[in-house]
Amino acid sequence: MTDYKNKKKFDTVVGMFKELDLDPSDWINKEQKEFYFNQKKRERTLQNVRYYPKELDKIILTCTNSHTFTPNWLEKRFPSMPFRTRDGHLLQPITAQVKCPICDEHTDINLPVNSNYIGDAHLYGDEAMRDINEKIIMSYSVVSQPRKMDIHLKFKSEFLALKKELVPQLPPDRWVLHYTELMNGGQRKKIKHLSHITKPETLLFSKKLGKLISEYPDQLVKWNCTGIYHKPIKYRKEQERELKSRVYYPLLGRIITEHTDSGMSPHFHFERTGADGWAKNLFNGGRLTLMWPFISRVLPIPNPTFNIPTDSIYFEIADFISFVIARYLYVIGKRAEGKYLDFECLPSWLGEIRYLGYTEVGTCMFETESDYPLEKFFKGTDWFPVK
Numbered sequence: 001m002t003d004y005k006n007k008k009k010f011d012t013v014v015g016m017f018k019e020l021d022l023d024p025s026d027w028i029n030k031e032q033k034e035f036y037f038n039q040k041k042r043e044r045t046l047q048n049v050r051y052y053p054k055e056l057d058k059i060i061l062t063c064t065n066s067h068t069f070t071p072n073w074l075e076k077r078f079p080s081m082p083f084r085t086r087d088g089h090l091l092q093p094i095t096a097q098v099k100c101p102i103c104d105e106h107t108d109i110n111l112p113v114n115s116n117y118i119g120d121a122h123l124y125g126d127e128a129m130r131d132i133n134e135k136i137i138m139s140y141s142v143v144s145q146p147r148k149m150d151i152h153l154k155f156k157s158e159f160l161a162l163k164k165e166l167v168p169q170l171p172p173d174r175w176v177l178h179y180t181e182l183m184n185g186g187q188r189k190k191i192k193h194l195s196h197i198t199k200p201e202t203l204l205f206s207k208k209l210g211k212l213i214s215e216y217p218d219q220l221v222k223w224n225c226t227g228i229y230h231k232p233i234k235y236r237k238e239q240e241r242e243l244k245s246r247v248y249y250p251l252l253g254r255i256i257t258e259h260t261d262s263g264m265s266p267h268f269h270f271e272r273t274g275a276d277g278w279a280k281n282l283f284n285g286g287r288l289t290l291m292w293p294f295i296s297r298v299l300p301i302p303n304p305t306f307n308i309p310t311d312s313i314y315f316e317i318a319d320f321i322s323f324v325i326a327r328y329l330y331v332i333g334k335r336a337e338g339k340y341l342d343f344e345c346l347p348s349w350l351g352e353i354r355y356l357g358y359t360e361v362g363t364c365m366f367e368t369e370s371d372y373p374l375e376k377f378f379k380g381t382d383w384f385p386v387k
């Protein structure tokens with residue numbers, strides 16, 4: 001453990017407690033403290049995260065008996081997480097012990113500690129799914145709320161002004177924009193405050209909203225991860241959850257590391273849907289792995305918050321982005337089958353996005369682009385045939 005303000009080092013947590021005269025009730029990052037002090041919670045928590053960033057496999061350790069090995073990144077173990085105290089101290093573990101799989105000897109591994117903790121960032125996520133014959137398009141988008149309050153308020157007022165233009169009869173912060181409802185003619189007609197809107201008006205609104213989002217490239221940062229999967233013969237909630245986790249884990253892992261590399265602690269917000277088990281798994285089980293200090297740079301990561309959609313406009317923005325990208329890929333898929341459909345909304349309207357996708361063999365790819373990287377992600381498949 002190291003105390004980043006006074007640059008002191010301690011061999012054990014107990015030794016640190018004694019020397020600094022610390023009281024456990026002074027810890028403020030509660031979820032991490034619980035894992036340290038509550039053995040029952042640790043035992044009861046399941047670790048079923050199945051994904052870790054593949055670049056970690058480049059780390060090779062040698063034990064005292066000269067065996068070389070890569071650590072088991074996802075094995076459940078005692079956590080390596082930082083403590084924050086009320087008086088602003090951040091205490092971070094700097095090494096962890098790993099058992100050699102051949103002789104069981106313990107070897108120290110240095111943790112990639114970032115001791116320059118700057119502050120918190122708020123991130124909002126939303127999903128979109130499309131069925132396309134035997135395939136499932138699973139798309140998830142995350143947007144960051146601008147960190148500067150004046151920019152957040154400016155964006156918010158411009159967004160609410162667009163909503164007001166679309167639905168003048170209601171205060172724009174009193175209804176939630178769900179993009180499928182707006183874009184589907186049948187659904188739109190059934191919703192009282194949307195029923196007056198024509199199709200050309202929805203397209204004009206989409207274009208304006210895309211433009212607004214693209215005008216804040218550095219403050220309103222956007223990520224998307226989309227996976228295309230063969231639909232399992234038995235496709236129920238359980239299989240759906242499994243496919244979702246394949247999209248969410250790489251995306252959230254990536255976002256956590258992008259933030260913690262620059263000293264930011266990401267605070268995720270998800271819509272409260274009752275089907276949020278995957279997020280709880282990542283933030284509970286994931287903490288009890290050696291992967292966690294590596295993706296989080298040993299900075300404190302709070303548990304996600306589960307909100308109602310009216311809590312933040314950024315849920316509506318994430319919903320829009322997921323809709324646009326899922327719809328785009330749906331049309332690409334339909335055209336590949338010979339059915340011509342209109343795109344309606346285009347990913348290029350949204351400006352720069354950090355896109356994650358998969359190769360045919362399942363390797364995760366990452367590209368920051370101002371249009372969907374169709375060629376990079378799908379070259380050689382039906383969706384982007386090589387001519």
Ligand SMILES: [Zn+2]
Nearest residue numbers: 063067100103
């Ligand atoms: Zn060994």
